Amino acid sequence: MSEAPYYQGLAKSMMFTIALVSLAPLLGYALLSGYQYTTAYKEKVEAHLRELVLKHDQSVDSYLREKVAEVQVLGEVVGGDRLKAEAEITSLHNALVRSHGSDFVDLGIVNAAGVQVAYAGPYPLQGADYSNAEWFQAVKRRRVFVSDVIFGLRGVPHFIIALLVDVGGEQWVLKATLDFMAINDLVEDIRIGETGLAFITNRAAQFQTTPRRDMTGEVKLLHNILARGGEDSILGRGRAAITVVDDPVTGREVLFVTSPLKDGEWFMVYQQDTADAFAALYRIRNVGVAVLLLGTVCILAMAFLLSRRMARKVEVADQEKDMMNDQVVEAGKLASVGELAAGIAHEINNPVAIMVEEAGWVQDLLEEGLQKDDNEREVQRALTQIRSQGARCREITHKLLSFARKIDPTVERMCVNDLIREMAQFCEQRAKYANVRIETSLEDGVPQVEASQSEMQQVLLNLINNAIDAMDPGGGELDIMSRAEGGDVFISISDTGCGIPKANLQRIFDPFFTTKPVGKGTGLGLSIIYGIINKMGGDISVKSVVNKGTAFTIRLPASKEGMRCAAGNGAAGEQPPADGGRSEETGG
Structure with missing residues (x-):
């Protein structure tokens, strides 16, 4: 029976052993280092995005605090009695435009009944009634209030900084209207990769700046993200919270970074597809996988060649051993013949x-x-x-x-x-x-x-x-x-x-x-x-x-065919004389 299957099995066993011993450390190191590198890289990217969002968050917050401070200076230095004069309001507005460009769209003073009694600006809003406006009700509670971006009576997006001032013993409101493009430009500067974009929303996920693409279908998702990540930020668990979710509109995995603005009433939101945010990581990972696969193929090929060569050497050694065994058996047989020599000589004699x-x-x-x-x-x-x-x-x-x-x-x-x-x-x-x-x-x-x-x-x-x-x-x-x-x-x-x-x-x-x-x-x-x-x-x-x-x-x-031997005499050692009756032994 051919022993080729034995040596083929031996070669396979050696190949498996060589491959296992060679690949196990390589795969273990690749997985461990890959995991550590991936974790470190993602942490680095996330830290960079946090820093970027927080930097622009602080810019917007600084801008708002600066404008609020300027309005407060007007209220305190000029005083409410002077502000109700049309000429005074116009003079102050002109001074603001000269100093800050088009940031301050208009300036007005609203009496306790909500009627604008003095106004300086490009719109016909003299005598406008703001008694039911949300910002007018809010400033009475807070004394200083920055509104959301609204369209209001003018029909264009803007936001209002309102300040309570004392005029003749009554609480009037100094109202400054600012162009929302000032903060919109600050947010639009955040652009990383192909899908990265930033915007500002309020707590109800209403956009305070204009995103670069239509995000109407993602409002519900934003609302849920702000409810989770926004609360974490406000409670001090991280000034910028990171959330990774599946976008129901695009079907892709998206990374969101949120940071609160304006005492938590607004949020700076940055979003980017994870495939885009970690593109460099995925490229390096793909290269690593390709190198690992190439190395695995080389190791398997070498294991195959070495195992075949070693199995062949074992086969040759076994053949040589069988030859030596045959020689030993032959020598043993000749030794047995030598032991029988005396009896054989007498038998022939x-x-x-x-x-x-x-x-x-x-x-x-x-x-x-x-x-x-x-x-x-x-x-x-x-x-x-x-x-x-x-x-x-x-x-x-x-x-x-x-x-x-x-x-x-x-x-x-x-x-x-x-x-x-x-x-x-x-x-x-x-x-x-x-x-x-x-x-x-x-x-x-x-x-x-x-x-x-x-x-x-x-x-x-x-x-x-x-x-x-x-x-x-x-x-x-x-x-x-x-x-x-x-x-x-x-x-x-x-x-x-x-x-x-x-x-x-x-x-x-x-x-x-x-x-x-x-x-x-x-x-x-x-x-x-x-x-x-x-x-x-x-x-x-x-x-x-x-x-x-x-x-x-x-x-x-027994033989597989099941054939049996013919019945015969089982006695041995009782041989009939071969000399036809003359059985005497001579010459012995």
């Missing part, structure tokens, strides 16, 4: 000795002649025996070469019972030298397993040799069993040897760990077995009692 004996017998018969007695029949028998023993030698050498050939990791369906019988026969001669009796108990019809035959040969040979070593020289019994349980096949190899100390049970599968004397073992056998079994999707366990024996149990998953 017997049929060779028989063939030599039979060849000498044939030579003697030929010297006597084939015509004598039944020499011809005896020669035929001897030749048959020689051929039979030669076939036996060929079978032994074929098994040895088959086992000693290079490990073939090809996975195929196989029957474990057949393999157990083969390996039991293969190790029988060595077992006899060690006084070990091999018994097999193989369950009929166990499912086939998917495994490499050569690797399973290595597993069984190592376990059988280890069991024989554990019982040498005293001898004992070696039992090999197979059974099927659930969807698995189990192979058990138990011996009656010296056993394994409990302290060593946790380490027996570690590479180079061995309890054999120096020079008797490499410590790789069980490690190789563990790796082979795990690669096949199985596992191996061990139980051991010192001086009683050890049992290794292998679990292998």
Whole structure:
């Protein structure tokens, strides 16, 4: 099965880790610094707008206080008795025009009944009745009053500064009319960006100056803003209050700055779209986002390339490790063959000795002649025996070469019972030298397993040799069993040897760990077995009692096809003589 998906998953995991480790600090820093910069910039813009509004607020307030002071000076210095004279009023008005230009539109004196008895100005307002005018009623309560911008009797916008003066024991009113354009020009100077504009309203959201655009549809919104922000300003929570709302007319988010004028009766209002007010911030933010995205793309690209390269190096390292493992397995296999050498030599020596004996017998018969007695029949028998023993030698050498050939990791369906019988026969001669009796108990019809035959040969040979070593020289019994349980096949190899100390049970599968004397073992056998079994999707366990024996149990998953092995004889170690009845061992 190809392991490409494993390395692809490894590359993805490394790419995700590299990207996360690289991007997390960058994104964290970007978000934190972006938040702090945005907050600082907005505070700076808002502070600038507050300062701008307050500056013009103070200019308008100073202008009004200056005009009120001038009217008060007239009332106090000239006196009410002189002011009711037409010539005096005209003279004072001319003096005001010369000093202040067109700010003072006209000047008049109104008696206690509300009738203007003296007037100087461009309009025919001599004798005008102001008894019902709001400003006339208000000045009686306050003594000095500055009205809202009104149209009044003249039909043009203006506002009035009214002052109570004493004339013959009665409270008359000195009335000065001022052109609203004087304060309108002061407010129109506030222009920032494309949407910034300023204006003055009273508490009822009635405009006291002319906005640069029609704001009829926003009167209700202004009224609500003045009710919130205006009260905060008047109560001292900030001389200029800032409110951000959605404009129902334009549908855009708008920033309002409000500051009270004329003792809270008027308000200086500045408004601007937030997109316009913070345009520079948004541009910088967009540039920052673009740089961040570019950096993210570069980091992801680098993470992709590095992860692919690292995964490839891991794949190459794994391939080299597999090659080394194969070499280690091969070395272990050759070591096992070396351990079997004595038994194999004896196994081949017997049929060779028989063939030599039979060849000498044939030579003697030929010297006597084939015509004598039944020499011809005896020669035929001897030749048959020689051929039979030669076939036996060929079978032994074929098994040895088959086992000693290079490990073939090809996975195929196989029957474990057949393999157990083969390996039991293969190790029988060595077992006899060690006084070990091999018994097999193989369950009929166990499912086939998917495994490499050569690797399973290595597993069984190592376990059988280890069991024989554990019982040498005293001898004992070696039992090999197979059974099927659930969807698995189990192979058990138990011996009656010296056993394994409990302290060593946790380490027996570690590479180079061995309890054999120096020079008797490499410590790789069980490690190789563990790796082979795990690669096949199985596992191996061990139980051991010192001086009683050890049992290794292998679990292998059954083949998915569910095919079962054919029933057969489970006994091994009881071979019929291959010499046709002449079973004596010679030359051994």
